[in-house]
Amino acid sequence: ILNVEQSPQSLHVQEGDSTNFTCSFPSSNFYALHWYRWETAKSPEALFVMTLNGDEKKKGRISATLNTKEGYSYLYIKGSQPEDSATYLCAFCGGSTLGRLYFGRGTQLTVWP
Amino acid sequence: DGGITQSPKYLFRKEGQNVTLSCEQNLNHDAMYWYRQDPGQGLRLIYYSQIVNDFQKGDIAEGYSVSREKKESFPLTVTSAQKNPTAFYLCASSPGQGLSTEAFFGQGTRLTVV
Numbered sequence: 773i774l775n776v777e778q779s780p781q782s783l784h785v786q787e788g789d790s791t792n793f794t795c796s797f798p799s800s801n802f803y804a805l806h807w808y809r810w811e812t813a814k815s816p817e818a819l820f821v822m823t824l825n826g827d828e829k830k831k832g833r834i835s836a837t838l839n840t841k842e843g844y845s846y847l848y849i850k851g852s853q854p855e856d857s858a859t860y861l862c863a864f865c866g867g868s869t870l871g872r873l874y875f876g877r878g879t880q881l882t883v884w885p
Numbered sequence: 886d887g888g889i890t891q892s893p894k895y896l897f898r899k900e901g902q903n904v905t906l907s908c909e910q911n912l913n914h915d916a917m918y919w920y921r922q923d924p925g926q927g928l929r930l931i932y933y934s935q936i937v938n939d940f941q942k943g944d945i946a947e948g949y950s951v952s953r954e955k956k957e958s959f960p961l962t963v964t965s966a967q968k969n970p971t972a973f974y975l976c977a978s979s980p981g982q983g984l985s986t987e988a989f990f991g992q993g994t995r996l997t998v999v
Contacts, residue, residue, distance in 0.1 A: 773946050774984075775944060776927070778898075786944040803984070803985070804984050804985050806984070806987065806988070808990075814973075814977075814992070815889075815989075815992050816990045817990075817994070818987030818988070818989075821985065821986060821987050823983075829905055837956075849956055861927070861928070863928075865984040865985075870984065871916065871933065871935050871941075871984070872918070872930055872943065872984070873918075873984055873988065875920075875927040875928040875929075876927050877925070877926060877927040878927060
């Protein structure tokens with residue numbers, strides 16, 4: 773089983789603060805790195821799917837970077853809002869099979885008004 | 886609207902009984918997945934199927950069984966052999982082999998075995 777690590781496990785910030793999380797994954801046999809947002813009582817929803825080393829993606833106030841050579845990705849949220857409160861999951865696709873994802877345990881973000 | 890439907894949302898069963906969780910998708914996706922989530926753990930893969938009539942074991946397949954007779958449907962049976970069946974179960978789908986595009990998730994089924 774491939775190891776995907778996310779840090780921190782949880783994060784509490786004030787509205788307006790910027791924050792970032794880390795996802796670490798194997799640096800060999802990389803295929804894709806996914807980020808999902810999972811709000812309470814809802815389904816996980818994709819934020820980004822990244823496939824190229826050095827890739828940077830942005831959606832509104834949320835952005836992500838990818839370093840496949842060293843095996844990490846950062847997710848940034850600029851000016852956090854209470855509606856950003858959710859668990860953020862990263863998932864690695866690669867290794868010996870490309871047909872499945874390996875998920876980290878997630879970072880639980882709480883944004884206080 | 887296109888999406889993934891899991892039913893029921895909550896399920897209670899007595900210990901020793903088999904139970905089947907439903908997952909249906911109308912996204913025309915080839916690949917479907919079953920995950921389990923326990924408190925403090927990430928999503929762990931139970932089974933996945935990349936094409937009709939074919940499926941593979943994930944990391945925690947013991948005590949579970951699946952079938953993929955139709956493209957739209959991927960039911961999961963939790964058998965009496967599963968030692969700790971109480972958990973939250975998520976179904977997902979993706980367009981095809983090779984996950985360079987996003988996966989789509991259902992809303993989950995919370996199974997409680999008493």
